[in-house]
Amino acid sequence: MSNEIKSKVRSQFGASADAYATSHVHAKGESLALLSALITPQPTWQVLDVGSGAGHTAFLFSPHVRRVVVLDMTEKMVAKAVTLAATRGLRNIFATVADAEHLPFDNASFDLVTCRLAYHHFPTPDKALTEFARVLKPHGVLGFTDNITVPDEGEATYYNTFEQLRDPSHNWVYSLTLLLTNIEQAGFQVGATRKFRKEFEFQEWADRQHVSDDDKEKLLKMMKHVPARLKQLMAPRWADGTLYFQLQEMVLVATKR
Template identity: 40%
Template sequence: MDLKNDVQNQFGKSADSYVSSTIHKDGKDLVKLREMASIIGEETLLDVATGGGHTANAFAPYVKLVTAVDLTPEMLTAAEKFIKGNGHRNIDFVQGDAENLPFPNEGFDIVTCRIAPHHFPNVKKFVEEVHRVLKKNGQFLLDDNVVPEEDDFDLFYNTIEKWRDYSHNRAWKKSEWLRMLEMSGFEIYEWHRFDKIFRFDPWCNRMNLPQDEKEKLAEYMKGASQKIKNKFKIVIEADEMISFQGEAVVIKAIKR
């Protein structure tokens, strides 16, 4: 089974929990993403890997038309219910692959993608596709979890994410994102870094991690070096894994 089938299976089972997930619906990163956009109200916007639809929902009142695309039909169904429940009607929902977008060249003024590229098997192909479907001087608003530049920290974070969610591919370093974007023809316009607190139980439960694997993962994290515990601010109380801290970036890149 390839990674894209894994993604469909995982998110098909978890669609409703992603709509209600606090970290997805209430993140300050989503507010920043909206603030970074240059919008006059006539734009067409493509939200790639829309997931629970939070980004599409946030932008719908401000643009002319939103197209929400996702690989997983169940996610699109959940997103449509959520967004239309909020009264928005200027949204189309399309099943499609982020690495092979089913849209013509230069069809959108803005492309957004939030908390998703770490699932993509070929993230460079995704970036190239975003560049293709954007109009000249179009805006790419990217938001995803990243890893620190130090390799030990990179390995730890990607290990625990893959353990918790087999559809996880890789969280990239900030430097890797900047390079990929510039090498694909984008100009980095603005970017911000955020801390993200992950509560261990909801983080595991959102991906339906079996209890025995959850316990093994907790032991792995509790057994990490002090350097890693300090970096990720791992909180353990009464020998129970409580939380840890990751990071995300939001980037505005312009197609030149």
């Protein structure tokens, strides 16, 4: 990753480690249930959770496999994951501070690689996908989730500008078509794919990344003028003086070719 992006990721998520440990969308989001339904872990498996954050995906698989490595480039996030694992009595969790584009593991080291809601922070995501394939064993499994946006390039740029204003470590969210193409070109055969919507309360969403009042006003203005197709995806609505909006997330399981 570029040094600038690395610095932004560490700054943003280091300051927000506690919030992400308890955030509903991260700790109990629908994508966790879908990963659990779509992947059948084996007792002998070695698992790598990339961009693990507070470790929620790692905790999902830990009771069912031999070992799970939690990997994140933010030390405070890794420390939070280790602490939470200990409180849950999970003894097969191991932690590594590293970035997704330079995984510190030998080829064919893992049976399963997971990456949940982290891909949009990678400045060179194609390199990360290549690394996922490299460290997976032949026919190893990739469990992947991330937000997706509309196919229109201009509206996708509007959406990503919106996200970057809230979180400077945000790089890019892709349309489903582009995302599937990227994954397949990295050497994977995509299997099951699911999409779903998730709703956010604006104030909580902004406060999780410590957004200033001035930037909140800019975000609200952008939401007011959101382009038509993107508006259908985000579905902004006001209720009792509170703004709610939606994002779309996809979950897929792929196999290394």
